[in-house]
Amino acid sequence: MKKLIYMDNAATTPTKQEVLDEMLPYFNVRYGNPSSIYSLGSHSRTAVEISREAIANTINAKAREIFFTAGGTEADNWALKGVAYANRDKGNHIITSKIEHQGILHTCGYLEKQGFKVTYLDVDEYGVIDLEQLEESITDETILISIMFANNEIGTIQPIKEVGRIAKEKNIYFHTDAVQAIGHIKVDVDELNIDMLSMAAHKFYGPKGIGALYIRQGVKIDPLIIGGGQERNRRAGTENVPGIVGMGKAIELAYEDLNEKNKRLIYLRERLVKGIFDNIDHVRLNGHPTKRLPNNVNICFEFIEGESLLLSLDMEGIAGSSGSACTSGTLEPSHVLLGIGLPHEIAHGSLRLSLGDYNTEDEVDYVVEKLTDIVARLRAMSPLYEQAKEVR
C-alpha cells in the first residue's frame, strides 16, 4: 500500500506517542477509580486534577471551571440544554448561527421542539456572522448566545471578542463551540468574555472520547448526565482517567511552540492553495482568506462532484473530506457551504484538506500534482465542463 498522506486533521488527529505513553499506565497499572479512598484511587484522582489544571491554564480559566465530558458533542449538548432548562424562568430564546456543527444545530432543533425559540444568524460569503444582526436579534427572552469559535469545514474564525462583549453588555450567557480552535489558536476566556466553551481532545493529538466543557463560575446550568457525584455533582459517571490524562498531556504539547507550528502550517496552507490555483482553473477558496484556521484549506472545483474526488484521492493514498451531499448520507450538500451562499452544484464539488503537524512540503506538492490530474480526469468525464467550455 502507498504511504498515506493524511490531510483530514479537522476530522481527527493521531494520538501523539508521548500522549499515549502517559495514558497507558492508567489502563492496567494505575487503574483505580478516582472516587476510591485508597491510594490506588487517589493516584487516579491526582492525575485527573493535574490534567484539569493544565487545561484550565491554557484557556486562562480556573481548574474548578473545567468539566470533563465524552467529547465535543456532549459538551455542546450540555451547554445548550443545561442553560436552556436552568434558565427557563428568565426566557426561552437562544441565538446561534446557521453554520454551527451538528452538535449545536441538532440540539437547537431538539430545544425548539421543547418550546424554545432559536434564531439562526446568517453569515456572509466568508462565513462570518453579522454582529448587527446579532444585536438586533436579542430580546428580553434571550438567555444564551452560542457561536462557534472556528468553523470545522471552512475554517473561518468568528469575531468572538465582539460577541463576548455584546453578550456581557446584555447580560446573556455566551457559549462557544471551540472544538476546532482549542489546541490550534490561543484562547483566553476572560479576555473574550466566554461563559462556556466546548473542546475535544482528538482534534489536538489527544485520544477520542474525551472532551471538556468550561463553565464560568456562577453560570446557572443543569447537569446533562445524572447519576453519581463526579465532577462536583455536575457530570455523573466514573471518569475516563486514561482519556483525561491524555487530554491534559495533549493540550500541553499543543500549546508548546504554538506560534512556530502555526507559522509552518500557514506556510503549507498557502503553498497548497497557491499550487491549486496555479494549476487548476474554475476553483474557489471557501472561507475567509486570512481570518481562518492555520491548517484549513477548503476549495470548490467546479463541474465535478466531491465524492468522486475523494475516491480518486484515496487511490493515490491521500485522505481528505468533502461537503458533498454524497459523503454525508443525505442528498443535500453541506449547510455551511450553502450558508455562505454557494449554489448547490458548486457546493457539491468541495474538498477540505486540513493540515497537521506531520504534513510536509513534499506532501503538499504531491497532493497538488495528483489533484491536478484527478480534476482533469473527472472534468473530461463531466458534461458540465463541456457545456462551460461551449459557453466560453
Place this chain on the structure above:
Amino acid sequence: MYSEKVMEHFHNPRNVGEIEDADGIGEVGNPRCGDIMKMYLKIEDDIIVDVKFKTFGCGSAIASSSMATELIKGKTIEEAMNITNKAVAKALDGLPPIKMHCSVLAEQAIKSALLDYSKKNGVHIEGLENFDPTEDAHDHH
C-alpha cells in the same frame, strides 16, 4: 462502502466520451442534486452499435453510467429497454441503499436517449409511452 466492481468501473470507466453524429442523446439528472448523466447512442438496424457517456456525479454515478453502457452495447433496442436500474446495480455487485438512485439515473439515461432516437426517427419504441425523463431519480430510494 462500494463493491470492488463499482470501484473498478469508477477508476476505469468504459465508453466515456461523446458521439458526434449520435442517433439519440439523453440527459438526465440535475446539477443541484449533484448528478447529471448524458448518454449518446449510435443505432443501426435496431441495434445499439455504439454508446458513450459523460457524467457529473459521485463514484457510483460514474460506475453506474459505465456499467449501463456495457450492458446495452451491441444489444437491440428491445433488449436495452429491458435493462432496469436493478440490473445495473446487480451487475455492479450491488450499490449502497443511498446510492440506488444512481442506477435509476442510468436506466433513465438509456431510456431518455432512446426516446430522443424514437422522436428523431419517428419510430415507436414499446415501453416508452409513459417514460418521463424529468422524473426525479432521488424519489426511487
